[in-house]
Amino acid sequence: MRFAINHITAPGLSLEEFFRAALALGLTEVEIRNDLPDIVDTMTPESVRAAAEKAGVTIVSINALYPFNVWSGDLPRKALALADYAAAAGAKALVMCPLNDGTPVAFEDLVSALVAMKPILEERGLIGLVEPLGFPISSLRTKAEALRAIDEADGEGVYKLVHDTFHHHLAGETEFFPERTGLVHISGVVEPQVAVDDMLDAHRVLVDARDRLENVEQIRVLVEAGFLGPFSFEPFAEEIHRLADPESAVRDSMRHVTDAL
Template sequence: MRFALNHIAAPNLSLPDFFTAAGELGVTAVEIRNDLPDVLSAWDPAQVKAEAEEAGVTIVSINALYPFNVWGGDLPARAEAMADYAAACGAKALVMCPLNDGTKVSFDSLVGALAAMKTILDTRGLTGLVEPLGFPISSLRTKAEAIRAIKAAGGEGTYRLMHDTFHHHLAGETEFFPDWTWLVHISGVTDPDVAVDAMLDAHRVLVDDADRLENVAQIRALLDAGYDGPFSFEPFASKVHDAADPKGALKTSMAFVSAQL
């Protein structure tokens, strides 16, 4: 298997230090973000591209366009700006997350958003990574629904799936779509007291032997089914972000996952 690193796995590291740490861990695929940390607002895309090239890493995605499935207001302009940035910094894809506040979004609206976004991505040579969110309040919870919408929008050549082990578990989705999957986010939940439907991003830690999300089983299922892309660490818990030795913590989790496989 191949690992990748999302900058949220070590958000206190500067962009150059993050890229360097990835290389020292033997990781060549990285993800940058527009929230924690907000690389897009802090760095010129040409500088980001230069830092990545110097460190020998590839920027596989930018996280994330939200809420991509409600096409209106300032979203089209934000989508174009993010796509321009991705193209300029050498990123390969944009992660696209659905509305997650309890508001229902119709299937037709989802399809319309994918159709509108398709032109923006295609003209810049980018892949759109649709990431269903498994939270009970999410407007798009399953990968099966995402695929149905992508096909309805004629987006088979533009879009692929982000398989997130946390959201896969929360949604109760059992089917895997290796041929549609372009990138996988991995994180664990170890808190024994939180119910599945109450799990939040703040519970997401690095994967270890106390993981409740069956990360190893999900990873094995994807690999056995033919998925050959990277597995990117995306923990949101503050105790991970504040770790004194984030590189060491990641190395330990990488070794655990590898050993289990």
């Protein structure tokens, strides 16, 4: 399996420090962000590309266009700007997340957003990585619905799924779509008292033996089904962000996953 790492794993590191940490872990695929940390609004895409080329890493994605399924207001301008940035920075794909505030979004609007975004991605040679969010308040919870919309928008080849182990568990999904998946996000929940419907990003840590999300089982299914893409660490918990030695913690999590498999 191919491990990768999302910058949110160690947001206190500068971009160059993050790239060096990835290489020290034996990883050459990374994800950068426009929130935590906000690389997009603090560095030019040309400087990001130069830093990646100097380090010898591949930027597999930029996280994220939000809320991609509400194609109105400022969203079209933001989508164009972020796609331009991703292409100029040398990123391969753009992660796209749905509205997550309890407001429903019609399936027809989801399809319309995918139709509108498709030429923007195609013209820049980018893949759109659609990431359903499993939270009860999410407007797009399942990969099955995302695929139905992608097919309705004639988007196969332009869009792929993000299989996020946290959101897969929260949504109660049982289906896997390895052939339509471009990226896997991995994180665990170890808090024993929190109910599944109450799990939040703040609970997401690195995967270890206490994990409640069945990360190893999910990864095994994807690997055995032939998924060859990257498995990228994406923990949101502040306790992980504050680690003095995130590199060692990620190495331990990599070892746990590979040993368990």
